[in-house]
Amino acid sequence: MKKVAFQTDIYYGKNALDYLKTVSAKRIFIVVDPFLKETEILEKIEGYLSEGDNVWRLFTDVVPDPPIENVAAGVEAMKDFEPDFVIAIGGGSAMDAAKAMKDIARKVYSIDQLPLLAIPTTSGTGSEVTSYSVITDQNKGVKYPLTADSLIPETTILDVELVKTVPKPIVADTGMDALTHAVEAYVAKNANDFSDAMAEKAIRLLFDYLPKSYQNEQDEEAKEKVHHASTLAGFAFNTAGLGINHSIAHASGARFHVPHGRLNAILLPHVIAFNAGIHQNHHQYITPAAERYAMLARLLNLPAANHASGVRSLIKEIEKLRKKLDIAANLKEYQLEYNDEIEREIAEASLNDSCTNMNPVKPAPQDITAILKKIR
Structure with a gap:
């Protein structure tokens, strides 16, 4: 029960x-x-x-x-x-x-x-x-x-x-945090029909309205829809759980003091690729999570002839959204002290984070450090 x-x-x-x-x-x-x-x-x-x-x-x-x-x-x-x-x-x-x-x-x-x-x-x-x-x-x-x-x-x-006068960078960062909540909840171990419904609605609202909210402070409808999407995503992950996107963001944020939502936005494409298995070579070891990501691609009317193509379409759409919000693809602009030892420390903290328990794929330390190297 x-x-x-x-x-x-x-x-x-x-x-x-x-x-x-x-x-x-x-x-x-x-x-x-x-x-x-x-x-x-x-x-x-x-x-x-x-x-x-x-x-x-x-x-x-x-x-x-x-x-x-x-x-x-x-x-x-x-x-x-x-x-x-x-x-x-x-x-x-x-x-x-x-x-x-x-x-x-x-x-x-x-x-x-x-x-x-x-x-x-x-x-x-x-x-x-x-x-x-x-x-x-x-x-x-x-x-x-x-x-x-x-x-x-x-x-x-x-x-x-x-929320009508929130500065644009915060609109972008917090909006991508909400999107990460919904996407992680959708593939989390405890995902269910109830969390799925809320995650799907949140994702559609965010892709539709977050760019409008970011570009136009006077667009009250967009502001309200994004505000509601954030709460829907909260309900979704509170029911289903999160995953390593948040684990790594927690560990990296505590170390580097980069805004949490910005870290989530930078990490999300790489975490999706890892969870789906398409980070592997051309043999495409596809995990069960790939099917869930492909379902999201179809929800957004993106090309998804098979699971792998659906995952790639979703990643590209997230990268396009991130670009619309003027969020960089990596952490280079922060000029952080970032070496192999620090990566290992962040990886250890990420693995010990409670969010990792609900990730659809169990990561090894080298999996986390591989993701970290991609965002350096």
């Missing part, structure tokens, strides 16, 4: 933030990206909360790739304030930090209920509906994906007004 559960209530559409008017008489701990603290977004949210006789405290010391120390500081602030409600506002770092803070505080201080409301201001992480939170050990240079159902936000607000 298996179980699929979607535990988050989603409010979306025009004036979705109006849901905040229903929150009343709460002590609210708000975790917010620091760049939002002087913006109209936060002012609007606080205005709604003030109507409900709420009191709140802001935690704005969120940093990218939230380190353990940052989460610990938030837990201490929660202990001092004693909230009964948590709101996370921002991108993936704010979401991950708030989820970890809330879960640790609830367990350490024996709090029975501490609901979390997520309000994403970027379109990519899917963290607003998932049981994952990624935190970083800066001393070791390692990212740790935490996984627990208690990390899933009870409520999410998807309001397109909050």
Whole structure:
């Protein structure tokens, strides 16, 4: 017997933030990206909360790739304030930090209920509906994906007004992160009919609307469709799992501090080739994952006379999308310190990452280093 559960209530559409008017008489701990603290977004949210006789405290010391120390500081602030409600506002770092803070505080201080409301201001992480939170050990240079159902936000607000002015590079990076979530979920070991449906819809929306969202800040329909696709992809990978694309991105990101979505975008064609088996010589050792990738190619109306050609069509289409988003094909522009020893360390961290468990093909250390060499 298996179980699929979607535990988050989603409010979306025009004036979705109006849901905040229903929150009343709460002590609210708000975790917010620091760049939002002087913006109209936060002012609007606080205005709604003030109507409900709420009191709140802001935690704005969120940093990218939230380190353990940052989460610990938030837990201490929660202990001092004693909230009964948590709101996370921002991108993936704010979401991950708030989820970890809330879960640790609830367990350490024996709090029975501490609901979390997520309000994403970027379109990519899917963290607003998932049981994952990624935190970083800066001393070791390692990212740790935490996984627990208690990390899933009870409520999410998807309001397109909050993503209309996101800078273009972030639109590109987060959008490709969402695409990677959906593609990895589609071939993951725990993929099923329910995750497939959400992954397929997310993939179609992203190929159709992400370039439009990137090119035109005023295209509200494209912004909204990409925002919804991110959440759909979140549901998909939360049900099915991810794979080594994210494992390598976690390990590389902790070491090099390259944006997570950008790493995913650079890695994705190479990971697809590895999982499908077409990285081999002309004898074409094709893996079962190749059939799944070919199904995605057909979904996008790409040439797919057989599994191998379908995989290659999908890879080419991803590379074309990446080019439209002005994302490079490798890491050369970052001028990183990158040698064989570092590759081995990243490979080891990737293999130990929990996302690797759901990859459709079990990788060896040399498989990871081969992929890393391709993106140098």
